Amino acid sequence: MQEILVIGSSNTDMVMSVDEIPVPGQTVIGGNFRVFGGGKGANQAIAARRAGGRVKFLFSVGNDPFGEAALRSMRREDIDITHALVLDGAPSGVALIFVDARGENCIGVAPGANARLSPGYLEQHAAIFANAAFLLLQLEIPIAAVSCAAGLARAHAVPVILNPAPAAPIPDDVLRGLFCMTPNESEAEQLSGLRVTDTRSAEQAADVLLGRGVQNVIITMGGNGALLKGAAGLHHEPAPAVEVVDTTAAGDTFNGVLAATLAEGLGLHDAMRVAVRAASLSVTRRGATDSIPRREDYRT
Numbered sequence: 001m002q003e004i005l006v007i008g009s010s011n012t013d014m015v016m017s018v019d020e021i022p023v024p025g026q027t028v029i030g031g032n033f034r035v036f037g038g039g040k041g042a043n044q045a046i047a048a049r050r051a052g053g054r055v056k057f058l059f060s061v062g063n064d065p066f067g068e069a070a071l072r073s074m075r076r077e078d079i080d081i082t083h084a085l086v087l088d089g090a091p092s093g094v095a096l097i098f099v100d101a102r103g104e105n106c107i108g109v110a111p112g113a114n115a116r117l118s119p120g121y122l123e124q125h126a127a128i129f130a131n132a133a134f135l136l137l138q139l140e141i142p143i144a145a146v147s148c149a150a151g152l153a154r155a156h157a158v159p160v161i162l163n164p165a166p167a168a169p170i171p172d173d174v175l176r177g178l179f180c181m182t183p184n185e186s187e188a189e190q191l192s193g194l195r196v197t198d199t200r201s202a203e204q205a206a207d208v209l210l211g212r213g214v215q216n217v218i219i220t221m222g223g224n225g226a227l228l229k230g231a232a233g234l235h236h237e238p239a240p241a242v243e244v245v246d247t248t249a250a251g252d253t254f255n256g257v258l259a260a261t262l263a264e265g266l267g268l269h270d271a272m273r274v275a276v277r278a279a280s281l282s283v284t285r286r287g288a289t290d291s292i293p294r295r296e297d298y299r300t
């Protein structure tokens with residue numbers, strides 16, 4: 001099987017359960033506090049690996065206990081981290097997360113070492129693009145690094161999947177020619193300027209992004225599944241009804257599984273069906289990396 005290259009963030013997630021997410025100025029007494037592995041890049045690398053993909057993950061951590069734990073957890077998953085960057089003088093990334101009684105979350109990230117992943121470092125290691133079937137990117141590293149990675153992928157004819165999370169302005173040179181972009185509803189709203197409330201409005205938001213040169217757009221819509229529009233056609237994939245306990249890393253599960261399933265040779269519609277099932281399962285479990293299911297859990 002060909003390799004999935006993930007370039008992105010790694011965080012340690014500090015998670016508190018609360019009935020309601022506090023508003024500014026409010027103090028709430030929460031329930032359980034737990035620490036999980038996280039970061040959108042790390043979560044997606046693990047989702048792709050647990051889906052059966054061969055995964056290389058390029059990321060950056062500090063030379064500290066959180067960084068060591070992140071490196072250990074990637075090795076445990078049998079993910080190739082030969083090109084991970086361990087930095088002296090920068091703390092590893094940390095995310096503070098509230099999860100409410102409905103399983104919805106609110107996240108603040110201190111990027112630390114993630115913010116130090118530079119285009120220069122990627123150019124130095126450009127050889128890693130030669131064996132990649134797909135490149136999977138998110139927006140928790142500097143946009144200059146994202147742009148450089150997309151350019152190197154283009155030069156090596158590697159299709160790119162960009163999960164634009166958290167939403168941020170994206171230069172046209174990154175969007176042009178992207179194989180697939182996977183915003184959730186709120187990211188699609190921020191990127192298209194249109195409100196996304198249902199499949200019809202998702203289709204309109206997808207049209208805006210397709211107009212910027214992206215080949216395929218998949219908008220993930222939580223309990224409403226996902227909508228694909230683009231070169232691969234128009235398709236709505238419904239999600240199975242599940243009991244939601246924590247939505248953290250559902251999007252990451254979707255993206256990692258999508259990439260691994262495409263790398264296996266399945267088409268976008270089939271890969272999307274598998275990814276929706278995997279993401280639906282992840283929301284029934286707590287935490288980020290801890291909630292990511294394995295292939296045997298959703299492929300029978």
Ligand code: RIB
Pocket residue numbers: 009011012013037038039040043094095107109140248249250251252288289
């Ligand atoms: O997508 C979920 C992730 O977002 C969390 O693991 C947290 O680290 C933030 O990066």
